[in-house]
Amino acid sequence: MRTLVKNIEALCALPGVSGWEHPVREEILRQIGGSCDCSVDPLGNVIAFKKGRKTPKNKILYSAHMDEVGFVITFVEDSGLLRFAPVGGIDSRVVLGKAVEIGDKRLYGVIGSKAVHLQEEKERSEPQGPDKLYIDIGAESREQALEHVSPGDRAVFRAGFGRLGQDKLFGRALDDRAGCALLIELIGRDLAYDCHFSFTVLEETGCTGAATAGYGVNPDIAVAVETTTASDIAGVDPDKVVCALNSGPVVSFMDKGAVYDHGLYTLALETARRANIPCQPKQGVFGGNESRALQAARGGARTLAVSLPCRYLHSPACVIGEPDLAHTATLLEALLEAMAEL
Amino acid sequence: MDITKTLLEFSAVNGVSGRESAAVDYAAALLRPHGDTRVTTLGSLVCTARPGPPGAPHLLLDAHLDEIGMIVTFIEEKGFLRVAPCGGIDRRLLLASTVTVHAAGRDMPGVICSVPPHLAGDADKKNKKVEEIHIDIGLDAEKAKEAVKPGDLVTINAHSRVLLNGLVSGKALDDRAGCVALCRALELLEGAELGCGLTVLLSSMEETGGGGAKTAAYEIAPTHAIAVDVGFGHTPDAPKEKCGELRKGPMIGFAPILSRAVSQELRALATARSIPWQPDVMGGSTGTNSDHIAVARGGVATGLLSIPQKYMHTPIETVAPEDVENTAQLLCAYAKKLGGIG
Numbered sequence: 184m185r186t187l188v189k190n191i192e193a194l195c196a197l198p199g200v201s202g203w204e205h206p207v208r209e210e211i212l213r214q215i216g217g218s219c220d221c222s223v224d225p226l227g228n229v230i231a232f233k234k235g236r237k238t239p240k241n242k243i244l245y246s247a248h249m250d251e252v253g254f255v256i257t258f259v260e261d262s263g264l265l266r267f268a269p270v271g272g273i274d275s276r277v278v279l280g281k282a283v284e285i286g287d288k289r290l291y292g293v294i295g296s297k298a299v300h301l302q303e304e305k306e307r308s309e310p311q312g313p314d315k316l317y318i319d320i321g322a323e324s325r326e327q328a329l330e331h332v333s334p335g336d337r338a339v340f341r342a343g344f345g346r347l348g349q350d351k352l353f354g355r356a357l358d359d360r361a362g363c364a365l366l367i368e369l370i371g372r373d374l375a376y377d378c379h380f381s382f383t384v385l386e387e388t389g390c391t392g393a394a395t396a397g398y399g400v401n402p403d404i405a406v407a408v409e410t411t412t413a414s415d416i417a418g419v420d421p422d423k424v425v426c427a428l429n430s431g432p433v434v435s436f437m438d439k440g441a442v443y444d445h446g447l448y449t450l451a452l453e454t455a456r457r458a459n460i461p462c463q464p465k466q467g468v469f470g471g472n473e474s475r476a477l478q479a480a481r482g483g484a485r486t487l488a489v490s491l492p493c494r495y496l497h498s499p500a501c502v503i504g505e506p507d508l509a510h511t512a513t514l515l516e517a518l519l520e521a522m523a524e525l
Numbered sequence: 526m527d528i529t530k531t532l533l534e535f536s537a538v539n540g541v542s543g544r545e546s547a548a549v550d551y552a553a554a555l556l557r558p559h560g561d562t563r564v565t566t567l568g569s570l571v572c573t574a575r576p577g578p579p580g581a582p583h584l585l586l587d588a589h590l591d592e593i594g595m596i597v598t599f600i601e602e603k604g605f606l607r608v609a610p611c612g613g614i615d616r617r618l619l620l621a622s623t624v625t626v627h628a629a630g631r632d633m634p635g636v637i638c639s640v641p642p643h644l645a646g647d648a649d650k651k652n653k654k655v656e657e658i659h660i661d662i663g664l665d666a667e668k669a670k671e672a673v674k675p676g677d678l679v680t681i682n683a684h685s686r687v688l689l690n691g692l693v694s695g696k697a698l699d700d701r702a703g704c705v706a707l708c709r710a711l712e713l714l715e716g717a718e719l720g721c722g723l724t725v726l727l728s729s730m731e732e733t734g735g736g737g738a739k740t741a742a743y744e745i746a747p748t749h750a751i752a753v754d755v756g757f758g759h760t761p762d763a764p765k766e767k768c769g770e771l772r773k774g775p776m777i778g779f780a781p782i783l784s785r786a787v788s789q790e791l792r793a794l795a796t797a798r799s800i801p802w803q804p805d806v807m808g809g810s811t812g813t814n815s816d817h818i819a820v821a822r823g824g825v826a827t828g829l830l831s832i833p834q835k836y837m838h839t840p841i842e843t844v845a846p847e848d849v850e851n852t853a854q855l856l857c858a859y860a861k862k863l864g865g866i867g
Binding site for chain 1: 620684
């Protein structure tokens with residue numbers, strides 16, 4: 184089995200914009216197919232069941248999303264330039280000047296605009312919305328472009344993956360391939376209790392995949408394994424930091440999408456303390472994840488979110504801490520035992 | 526010479542203004558077969574291709590080796606780097622870019638910090654100036670100060686790739702495309718018995734004021750010169766009257782600072798030899814090395830050829846190899862004409 188970091192790198196290298204998660208799904212099925220029961224539901228979620236040594240009192244689901252933010256080609260201009268829309272939340276200011284890969288053939292394109300020398304001061308200072316930008320694949324006509332691209336094709340930033348400093352990693356799509364890799368890691372372990380897993384689609388566009396996965400699995404307890412905003416960067420006031428890299432997994436009491444089960448929240452902190460691993464609360468009500476959908480599926484499930492702190496979410500270069508990975512895997516395994524007998 | 530391959534390779538070499546030595550090394554290998562090479566006090570590379578008969582005209586061909594980048598000015602409390610621009614960086618594309626910090630002894634990756642959307646205030650609705658950004662190198666202050674020193678240079682990471690129609694995209698093609706055109710021109714002139722002197726100058730520090738070309742032109746003391754730089758390639762958001770188009774040949778400069786005779790000769794030669802060309806008319810000076818070369822010593826009859834380029838001063842600068850070839854063909858025709866054999 185690959186190391187966790189190597190597997191994150193492998194998963195981040197695959198494009199998987201919402202609705203076009205198939206490269207990630209195929210890789211996950213390839214990796215876990217031999218070690219658990221798994222199936223693909225109608226929306227494309229991977230649903231897996233791993234037999235443990237014991238049967239838990241509660242049916243437990245760990246969920247991570249396969250999809251990532253990116254772009255969808257909307258229109259091909261007569262000039263051969265491609266118009267696009269963002270899929271999921273992307274800061275307008277991180278788009279320009281970047282290279283992208285389009286579609287399954289990973290066609291290379293660039294997002295440019297007129298040279299800095301030709302810009303008025305206002306154009307230099309104010310971000311351009313994606314509706315003003317285009318992708319250039321080098322095509323000289325609509326006809327030529329359409330030989331290579333179709334409206335509806337997804338595109339991702341072309342981005343590298345690597346170590347930053349001594350104990351951090353940077354890469355595209357760490358949100359939430361890091362979570363997927365953690366679930367794969369758990370599936371590979373000899374677990375104390377039976378556990379269900381879902382690798383979901385369409386999180387970034389409204390948590391649609393989690394809604395049907397939650398319905399299908401019908402858990403008593405659902406845990407979203409995610410990445411969450413770490414603002415431990417220069418120039419941020421302490422009350423806005425939210426969480427910090429290499430300070431352990433982050434557990435949420437509330438975000439913009441869900442109020443979490445308070446018993447599970449305190450159990451997570453207590454479990455981390457007993458396991459002697461660092462753990463931090465998400466300090467602030469920001470963001471959201473597929474817990475909101477898992478929580479409301481069928482008659483409802485008690486939910487918790489356990490996240491890796493991550494800087495620069497939804498950008499071509501997200502940053503996570505390497506020690507947080509092992510600590511999060513340890514917490515998730517210990518939590519399974521703690522939640523099984525609640 | 527394989528122009529595409531050379532463009533791709535040369536684009537990947539780093540050489541921010543003032544520290545062009547890696548670019549000098551790459552280019553010297555291309556120039557050495559064509560004449561004696563030397564490096565000037567300010568770091569420009571000079572190749573004496575034809576010393577020329579005494580009293581004969583002497584032609585200087587110039588393109589600049591340096592590229593835009595950033596320079597580390599300060600290391601913050603939390604280990605984040607502050608920088609200043611070297612040359613006209615397009616501030617709109619900085620956030621979430623990955624960079625390489627060229628520290629003493631080793632290169633290290635960095636990520637330009639972006640404030641997560643939940644913290645974005647009014648100040649974040651503007652594009653940050655280069656002096657306002659922070660670079661995350663994943664190290665705390667103590668380790669960052671050990672590893673990186675003020676004065677270290679930073680480049681934005683880029684991929685050098687071929688787009689459709691053979692277009693080449695990457696960083697530093699302003700003005701490595703010009704450098705490649707000059708090398709190709711020397712190849713075309715191989716064996717030609719010119720009745721004039723010929724020197725190729727790949728100049729340093731163009732992006733920070735043109736010091737390289739200014740001082741080298743003084744030393745070389747040519748009678749005639751042609752500077753080769755990149756010109757604005759048209760994109761739909763740019764004014765047509767200030768742009769050329771890719772794949773339509775070199776842009777011949779017409780401007781008060783340029784020699785009318787040289788410009789007209791270039792136009793006549795292009796027309797006579799069926800080399801595609803386009804006009805590039807400017808009202809005063811040109812913003813290129815030709816402004817400096819024209820006023821070297823007692824004055825030099827100077828022309829300007831610009832290779833049309835999209836997305837100037839970004840990591841996705843894009844040129845057409847055939848424009849590089851046609852520029853070389855026109856330079857070759859001019860040298861032969863001046864040398865009495867064309």
